[in-house]
Amino acid sequence: MRVSVLVRPKPGILDPQGEAVEASLRHLGFSVEEARVGRLVDLEVEAGSETDAREQVERMCAELLANPLIESYEIELGGNRAER
């Protein structure tokens, strides 16, 4: 099953990459008020059901894909998102 995980720096957490992107976009003439940069992880997971896939990916996020202290994540199965 195809799953996408969107990992974002939490609000208030410093994001130097986002600041650099924002500065570069402004320098290029774009009207951008804020830019934040996160990671996108696309996975092909062996799972019997959507519930099973979601549970597995929640554990993957907790163990490897995201740092819960500074990052939030969103899991997307076939276009459906669950914010965390």
Place this chain on the structure above:
Amino acid sequence: MRVSVLVRPKPGILDPQGEAVEASLRHLGFSVEEARVGRLVDLEVEAGSETDAREQVERMCAELLANPLIESYEIELGGNRAER
């Protein structure tokens, strides 16, 4: 207007970060067939309409956010996606 840009390595393009994530997930006991790692850019764009915002972000992707030779991108405005 809030816009999210999902940048992914194109199929066939080497993705060492994805390979590392895949190996680590397997090592942790997860049944993952493939993992690919991309970037997620959240932007707050000054735009008069969704069309205007999308046009601006298309230009941002072409000029800074994505490398069209090796990356594809998806633009999401208020939950609606347009694949490229």
